[in-house]
Amino acid sequence: MKNQKREIKEGIQFHEITTNKFKTNLFAIFLSVPLTKEEVTKNALLTAVLRRGTKDLPSQEEISKNLEEMYGAGFDCGIEKSGDYHTIKFYLEIINEQFLPEKENLSKKGLELLLSIAFNPYTENNAFKEEYVEQEKEKLKQIIEGKIDNKANYALERCIEEMYPNSPYGLYKYGYIEDLKTITAKDLYEHYLKILQNSKIDIFASGQFQEKVEEIVKENENIKKLQPRNANMELENKKEERQEPKVVTDHMQVTQGKLVIGLDVLAEMPNMTYITMLYNTILGVDSNSKLFQNVREKASLAYVCSSNYIKRKQIIMIRAGIEIENYEKALDIIKEQLEDMKQGKFNEQEIESAKNLIYATIANIEEEQDTEISYYFGQELAKSNVTIEQYKQKIEEITKEQVVEIANKIKINTIYFLRD
Amino acid sequence: MKVIESLKIKEKVYIEQLENGLTIMLVPKATTNKKYVMWATHFGSVDNHFIMPETKEEVYVPDGVAHFLEHKMFEQESGKNSLDTLMALGVDANAYTTNNHTAYLFETTEHFMEALDELMDYVQHPYFTDENVEKEKGIIGQEIGMYDDDPGWQLYMNALDCLYEKNAIKIDIAGTVESISKIDKDVLYKCYNTFYHPSNMVMVLCGNFEVEKMLEEIKARLIKRPKQGEIKRIYAPEEKGIHQEYKEAYMEVSQPAFMIGFKDEVKKENKVQRHIAIEILMNMLIGKSSPLYQKLYQEGILLSQPDLDYEFTDYYAHVLLTGQSKNPNKVKEELLKEIQKQKENFDETHFERIKKKVYGDYVVEYNNISDIARMLLSDYFKGINSFDYIEQFQTVTAEYTKQILQEVFDEKQCILSVVKIK
Numbered sequence: 001m002k003n004q005k006r007e008i009k010e011g012i013q014f015h016e017i018t019t020n021k022f023k024t025n026l027f028a029i030f031l032s033v034p035l036t037k038e039e040v041t042k043n044a045l046l047t048a049v050l051r052r053g054t055k056d057l058p059s060q061e062e063i064s065k066n067l068e069e070m071y072g073a074g075f076d077c078g079i080e081k082s083g084d085y086h087t088i089k090f091y092l093e094i095i096n097e098q099f100l101p102e103k104e105n106l107s108k109k110g111l112e113l114l115l116s117i118a119f120n121p122y123t124e125n126n127a128f129k130e131e132y133v134e135q136e137k138e139k140l141k142q143i144i145e146g147k148i149d150n151k152a153n154y155a156l157e158r159c160i161e162e163m164y165p166n167s168p169y170g171l172y173k174y175g176y177i178e179d180l181k182t183i184t185a186k187d188l189y190e191h192y193l194k195i196l197q198n199s200k201i202d203i204f205a206s207g208q209f210q211e212k213v214e215e216i217v218k219e220n221e222n223i224k225k226l227q228p229r230n231a232n233m234e235l236e237n238k239k240e241e242r243q244e245p246k247v248v249t250d251h252m253q254v255t256q257g258k259l260v261i262g263l264d265v266l267a268e269m270p271n272m273t274y275i276t277m278l279y280n281t282i283l284g285v286d287s288n289s290k291l292f293q294n295v296r297e298k299a300s301l302a303y304v305c306s307s308n309y310i311k312r313k314q315i316i317m318i319r320a321g322i323e324i325e326n327y328e329k330a331l332d333i334i335k336e337q338l339e340d341m342k343q344g345k346f347n348e349q350e351i352e353s354a355k356n357l358i359y360a361t362i363a364n365i366e367e368e369q370d371t372e373i374s375y376y377f378g379q380e381l382a383k384s385n386v387t388i389e390q391y392k393q394k395i396e397e398i399t400k401e402q403v404v405e406i407a408n409k410i411k412i413n414t415i416y417f418l419r420d
Numbered sequence: 421m422k423v424i425e426s427l428k429i430k431e432k433v434y435i436e437q438l439e440n441g442l443t444i445m446l447v448p449k450a451t452t453n454k455k456y457v458m459w460a461t462h463f464g465s466v467d468n469h470f471i472m473p474e475t476k477e478e479v480y481v482p483d484g485v486a487h488f489l490e491h492k493m494f495e496q497e498s499g500k501n502s503l504d505t506l507m508a509l510g511v512d513a514n515a516y517t518t519n520n521h522t523a524y525l526f527e528t529t530e531h532f533m534e535a536l537d538e539l540m541d542y543v544q545h546p547y548f549t550d551e552n553v554e555k556e557k558g559i560i561g562q563e564i565g566m567y568d569d570d571p572g573w574q575l576y577m578n579a580l581d582c583l584y585e586k587n588a589i590k591i592d593i594a595g596t597v598e599s600i601s602k603i604d605k606d607v608l609y610k611c612y613n614t615f616y617h618p619s620n621m622v623m624v625l626c627g628n629f630e631v632e633k634m635l636e637e638i639k640a641r642l643i644k645r646p647k648q649g650e651i652k653r654i655y656a657p658e659e660k661g662i663h664q665e666y667k668e669a670y671m672e673v674s675q676p677a678f679m680i681g682f683k684d685e686v687k688k689e690n691k692v693q694r695h696i697a698i699e700i701l702m703n704m705l706i707g708k709s710s711p712l713y714q715k716l717y718q719e720g721i722l723l724s725q726p727d728l729d730y731e732f733t734d735y736y737a738h739v740l741l742t743g744q745s746k747n748p749n750k751v752k753e754e755l756l757k758e759i760q761k762q763k764e765n766f767d768e769t770h771f772e773r774i775k776k777k778v779y780g781d782y783v784v785e786y787n788n789i790s791d792i793a794r795m796l797l798s799d800y801f802k803g804i805n806s807f808d809y810i811e812q813f814q815t816v817t818a819e820y821t822k823q824i825l826q827e828v829f830d831e832k833q834c835i836l837s838v839v840k841i842k
Contacts, residue, residue: 139723
């Protein structure tokens with residue numbers, strides 16, 4: 001097995017991916033908690049505050065200097081919605097010792113730094129440093145306000161929000177300004193302690209290692225302090241059933257209109273994730289897809305028109321950048337494509353080329369360190385253990401009938417348009 | 421065949437120039453399952469005025485032709501689109517146009533030979549008609565519209581307008597709706613015949629293959645073309661000094677964005693050392709661990725480290741520092757102060773630390789085959805051997821870097837482009 005998974009404590013998993021494809025080793029720590037309105041803003045703020053300092057390196061300047069000394073090790077952290085989980089992610093990428101001008105045990109240093117950023121932050125009087133919290137609140141406020149800068153992403157976010165008005169997945173991953181105001185350094189630290197106790201923890205190491213990384217993790221003082229936890233969380237997952245699509249239009253200063261259509265996949269059948277993936281690929285992933293061919297190539301209506309399948313939520317998001325006056329026309333052509341899929345108006349050639357595209361995506365997983373980590377983390381969250389070979393085989397086995405069956409269980413949930 | 425090698429990072433490049441003038445660079449890598457191929461012509465958005473090698477005709481072409489041509493190359497006489505054919509094989513294919521080159525590329529684990537057939541076939545067989553050229557204008561018009569809404573692009577175009585008065589780098593790569601309306605099939609054929617000659621092209625391959633065999637496969641797919649002389653490109657003469665100090669635009673953004681630029685002189689010698697030194701200096705001045713960045717971050721003037729770039733070719737060179745700030749003028753002012761401080765009192769400990777970081781950054785470039793191929797290709801058009809960044813690294817001393825600081829980071833050569841909140 002390429003990916004070795006071992007439980008450090010209940011709810012804390014260590015995953016080691018051995019690969020010789022890269023010049024770097026990559027470490028990742030993921031802390032996952034249920035996505036809720038009450039905590040979404042705190043989680044986002046926490047991510048930002050944690051990178052400000054550790055007990056040993058109390059400022060960002062110290063951390064940066066340390067990273068630079070390690071031949072510019074790359075540190076990054078962020079927050080993502082993984083289905084109904086909210087996951088805080090920390091990454092550290094460091095040059096593999098073989099490629100250094102001088103010998104040095106870099107990887108251990110890098111991993112230990114990452115562990116201390118996540119688990120041993122700088123505190124004052126049982127709270128985060130006031131100054132850091134206030135500065136990060138200001139910055140987070142700007143990030144939340146910045147949602148409007150990228151119009152295409154904004155339109156996508158808005159459509160998802162409209163699809164899930166009272167459900168966690170409709171939340172914005174960076175939270176809300178009104179909730180941000182009241183968070184104090186003390187509150188945030190208490191929230192952090194709760195996360196340390198309750199979150200599902202996954203630690204990944206990818207690359208080639210001279211030492212046993214698992215031992216470094218197990219022996220780490222910060223890890224030793226953690227208690228076992230229940231990793232099988234209850235996730236709230238409700239969605240309003242819609243008979244008719246919800247139609248929403250927002251106005252903003254744009255030259256190009258952004259059309260987003262959210263689809264629900266309302267099927268229950270074995271391997272439906274794989275079948276829907278194939279359905280989505282035929283519909284709108286690449287230049288052979290129905291959307292690209294018909295909206296862009298034949299009708300010249302859009303520069304981009306594609307669809308994206310979010311498998312953890314069983315939804316498909318269609319996006320197009322169009323001339324504002326072409327709204328009706330584009331919508332009709334897109335609906336026509338969905339109808340054609342239902343009636344099985346696609347041939348073996350289209351299925352074959354969509355399958356080829358998915359095989360290429362599968363082959364690519366091992367070629368990028370972070371992609372490979374994401375794949376295994378996805379497996380972890382889905383509580384499945386599909387290897388890359390099995391993944392490919394599942395795609396090979398899909399028939400046209402199965403795709404048509406899925407197509408008939410797909411319904412438009414929301415039509416969103418951002419225009420001038 | 422010429423071989424260049426880097427022992428430090430354990431990589432080799434095999435370089436062959438064929439009789440027809442085509443340069444081929446091959447980087448075999450046993451640890452990947454993929455292959456990545458790029459075929460590029462030395463033809464970009466700046467090449468709008470030139471003399472055709474055979475007829476000696478002096479030609480002006482509308483802005484955006486190189487990019488337009490790139491779009492049209494995929495169209496085949498059979499009615500098929502080569503991009504679709506490649507995608508149908510599960511091959512990830514694409515193309516792009518920069519100011520100095522146009523590249524066609526694909527990446528794949530399977531169906532490699534079929535994909536190579538397709539790539540080499542479509543790049544060597546243009547098919548332009550009045551209808552297919554007209555239709556493309558609608559699609560490219562949408563693409564231009566997309567850029568119009570993009571604050572980052574506006575910021576960049578305005579920065580270039582500050583740095584240069586006439587330099588062709590100011591031309592929008594896609595052209596304008598007005599300029600592309602003048603493109604017809606004759607213009608496209610003229611450009612194709614001039615610039616898509618093997619002697620004006622380079623192919624880069626990186627991935628899992630045997631060098632000799634691969635070279636034979638490529639040769640077997642090349643169509644014979646008569647020899648062609650040199651293409652004379654006519655560029656506006658280099659201007660000393662900046663065009664204007666400041667330019668602003670208003671857009672619907674949440675936070676003002678800024679681009680601070682320093683115009684540099686175009687150099688023929690020591691391009692790599694200069695680049696490394698500038699890379700180190702940008703990090704020392706406003707990188708993550710710099711006193712200036714820490715100060716501005718804590719004052720809430722910077723949200724994150726600005727992007728640091730040094731862009732250069734044979735006809736322009738400039739530093740660009742890009743970020744978001746509620747007070748761009750303050751960022752510029754503080755930066756100029758910091759530059760002055762470093763000029764008077766250069767921090768050598770900081771220098772040594774950043775030098776290590778920059779070394780690491782260069783090594784990371786070799787993490788994936790597409791990055792390797794893209795780097796080799798863009799360095800090739802700059803007349804640079806990419807390995808020199810690793811090999812010449814130690815030769816960049818504090819002394820030399822100080823000298824570059826004096827030369828390049830000059831207040832008189834400094835510009836500011838800002839996108840403000842509408």
